[in-house]
Amino acid sequence: MNTPRELKYAKTHEWVKEEDGLYVIxxxxxxxxxxxxxxxxxxPELDDxxxxxxxxxxxxxxxxxSDVMTPITGRVVEVNEALLDAPELLNEDPYGAWIAKFEGEIEEDLLDAEEYEEFCENEAE
Amino acid sequence: MKQYDLIVIGGGPGGYPGAAAAAAKGWKVALVEARDLGGTCLNRGCIPTKTLLHTTELYRDVQGELALGTMEGAVNVNPAALFAQKVAVTEKLRAGVADLMKRNKVDVLCGHGKVLAPGKVEVTSAEGSEVYETERILLAAGSVPARIPVPGSDLPGVITSDELLDGEANVPARLVIIGGGVIGVEIASVYAALGTEVTILEMLPKILPNMDKEISQNLTQILKKRGIAVKTGAALKEITRGEGGLICHYMVKEKPEEVAADLVLMATGRRANLAGLCAEDLGLEVNRGIVVNDRFETNVPGIWAIGDAISGSIQLAHAATAQAQAAVAYMAGETPKIHLDLVPACIYTSPEIAAVGLTEEQAKEAGFAAKAKKALLHGNAKTIITHQERSFIKVVYDEETHVVLGAQLMAARASDMIDEYAVAIAQKLTMEQMASLIRPHPTFCEAADDAFTL
Structure with missing residues (x-):
């Protein structure tokens, strides 16, 4: 399992990256x-x-x-439309194939890579 | 001069059932039609496209079987024969309409109908004009394709569905379709199967803008997979004739782009067909169509209007039929028993698309605590057997009462399955009531078990 160190993780299995004041999920x-x-x-659609x-x-x-949850309260400012034509990108390159960029605030305790790995191991048991 | 109880102007899917319904009341009825009985639907719309789609989809299916190895050999579509078949189908149906009028003793008056005054209709043909007197008039003049007024929209080779569907076989190497609505996506499907390089230019951010968002997304994905270029947010600016054929110049996100074509189809909507329909001093109220009240009465006493020709029309053949039957009932002082507000809409792509009632978004806007239940058909046996693309059924219901409010289907035979959902909405049935039926196996419709089960 690949878990990039620089990202934050939600217990519902989304990753979050802060980029230019936006949150990429x-x-x-x-x-x-x-x-x-x-x-x-x-x-989602822009401005949702x-x-x-x-x-x-x-x-x-x-x-x-499966639903994909957001740990952010805010607004969608960009959507990765390439996924519409190629949903398999999510399988091939999960950390490159971002879904949406949000403007807003994180309102959930996110895990770091190590904590997330541990969380997944426990969930698997 | 002749005396009629009702003169219907327009012999399409609104006009002829209206005439038949009136004749069934014992009225003396005349139906005026300038072109062919059956109107746009039968001659230049639904029926010709479905005929073309039947063969091209079959061809696509056979190609799928060839790829699987379950069939062998060379198979080709013969476009000339296909278009001849289209003519044969429309002739057969037209004969059926003519027969229906004859059986109901409706006088079919061939020519252009014009309302001179309440109770007075002039019919003009090559043989001359004659004025007929009537108690009532029903305007069912339908609609005509609208061309967007950009420079070059009248160049030779820029056509509408009228020319495409009423003419001889015309299979260009490159087709650009302006407009990603129902007509656009159906024609794109036909021509892509015939080997034409097809591009759809849609001005709005998605194709089928009036449909549930997921339907647009799913169809876009499928059309692209079939080699159709789908350009959304693309505003056509001009069409020119260059060395490479017709060049469509358009803007995407304020950037100019262009695409070359041998044929350009303007599928940019339809407008009410009001040309020469009424004498100017009649004073008929018009606002992008004839304005009517909820009993289909115009502002001029004795004149009713229905179908594509009315203001705010939904432009569907079966809606026009229902409205015409309702209008005749109102004329007779009866209350029609038709659910006029519940009109299924179908798109004959592969898989088919069908919708009735409210989408989740519309239901929420209307103040319902609406939720949607989605059933995927990945595991549906018939869907697997017939190698369908991604298919789904979405049912919108009230979270408190569980009453069904709407349904959107994208699945094989969706157009044949939608009536079950319409019945649920019309009769205010609950998800549980709909889930309590035994549906046959294996079928496409058994996916409803899953769709209605909470």
């Missing part, structure tokens, strides 16, 4: 592996507003649909 390697081959991504803990996107494998 994607799903973790652990999440994509658990979901299996993704075939569709239901992206969410509260921390809301589902802002859903991803779909041939097995199931």
């Amino acid at each position: 994607g799903i973790t390697d652990y999440a994509q592996d658990a979901l299996g081959s993704l075939v569709f991504v239901n992206l 507003e969410f509260e921390a803990g809301d589902a802002f996107c859903d991803v779909e494998s041939v097995k199931a649909v």
Whole structure:
């Protein structure tokens, strides 16, 4: 399992990166592996507003649909539309294939890489 | 001069059922049609496109089987024969309409109908003009394709669905479709299967802008996979003729871009067909269409209007039919028993798209505590057997009462499945009531078990 040190993680298996005052969100390697081959991504729209803990996107494998949650209360300012044509990017490059960029505040205790790895190990047991 | 109880102007899917409904009341009815019975739907719209789609989708299916190795050999579409088949289908249906009028003793008056005054209709044909007197008039004149007024929109090779569907086989190497609405995506599907390089230019941020967001996203993904270039947020500025053919100049995010074509289809909506419909001193109130009240009465006593020709029309054949039947009931002083506010909308892409009632967003805007239940058809046996693309059914319901409010389907045979959902909405049935039925297996429609189960 790949867990880049510089990122923050939510217990619902999203990663968050701060970039130019915005928060970039994607799903973790652990999440994509658990979901299996993704075939569709239901992206949010620009300017959609969410509260921390809301589902802002859903991803779909041939097995199931899973919500992707945001730990941020705020507004979507950019959406990675490349995922619409190539949802498999989430499997191939989970930390490169960001889903959306948010403007707002983190309102959830996020884990660092080490804590997240430990959290996943416990969850697997 | 002849005396009628009702003269209907327009012999399309609004006009002819209206005429038949009136005749069934024992009225003496005339139907005026300038072109062919059946109107746009039968001659230049729904029926020709579905005929073309039937063969091209079958061809796509066969190609899929060839790729699997379950079939062998060479298969090609013969466009000339396909368009001839389209003519055969429309002729057969037209004969059916003519027969329906005859059986109902409706006089079909061939020519252009014009309302001179309440109770007076002039019919003009090559043979001359004649004025007919009538108790009532129903305007069912339909709509015509609208071209967006950019420079070059009248160049040869820039056509609308009228020319495309009413003419001979025309299979260009490159087709640019202006407008990613229903007409645009269906025609794109036909031509992509015929091997044409197709580009859709849609001005809004997504194709099928009036549909549920997920339907637009899913269809965009599927069309692109089939080699169709989908450009959204693309505003057409000009069409010119250059060495490489017709050049469509458009702007995306304030950046100029262009795409070359051998044929350009303007699928940029339709407007009410009001040309020469009424004498100017009649004073008929018009606002992008004929203004009517909820009983389909115009501001001029004795004149009713329905279908694509009315203001705020939803431009669907079955809506026009229902409105015409309702209008005739109101004329007779009855209360129509049709749910006029519940109009299913279908798009015959592959997979098909069908919607009825409210989307989750619309339901929330309307003040419902709305939720959506989505069922995916990845595991549906028929969907797997027939190699369908990603398919889903979304049911919108009231969170408190569980009453069904709307449904959006993107699945094979969605257009045939949507009525079950319409019944649920019309009868205010709950998710639990809908889930309590036994549905046959294996079918596409059994996916409703999952869609209604909370």
